[in-house]
Amino acid sequence: MTAPRDLADAQARLDATEAALAGLVHENNELRAIIRRIREYAHEQFRMGSEQVKIGRPYAAIPYDNVGCALERIIGDRL
Numbered sequence: 001m002t003a004p005r006d007l008a009d010a011q012a013r014l015d016a017t018e019a020a021l022a023g024l025v026h027e028n029n030e031l032r033a034i035i036r037r038i039r040e041y042a043h044e045q046f047r048m049g050s051e052q053v054k055i056g057r058p059y060a061a062i063p064y065d066n067v068g069c070a071l072e073r074i075i076g077d078r079l
Contacts, residue, residue: 035075042071 049064072078 038071038075039077042068042075042077044068045071 045064045068049061049068052058052061052064069078
């Protein structure tokens with residue numbers, strides 16, 4: 001037979017674990033949102049670079065493409 005004190009300790013540990021897990025899930029969601037914003041910004045940089053090419057300034061597109069490529073590498077979208 002389990003003593004009530006052991007059950008209370010187990011319940012307290014379970015509650016602490018659930019709270020920690022909820023915090024980790026929240027943090028994971030925040031990190032996913034950050035990665036999504038970085039990905040969107042990288043795509044915007046590529047778009048701005050292609051606009052430069054369209055208006056006849058291919059060399060002006062290089063910094064935009066470099067930034068987009070670097071951001072994708074940092075977040076792991078490109079090797």
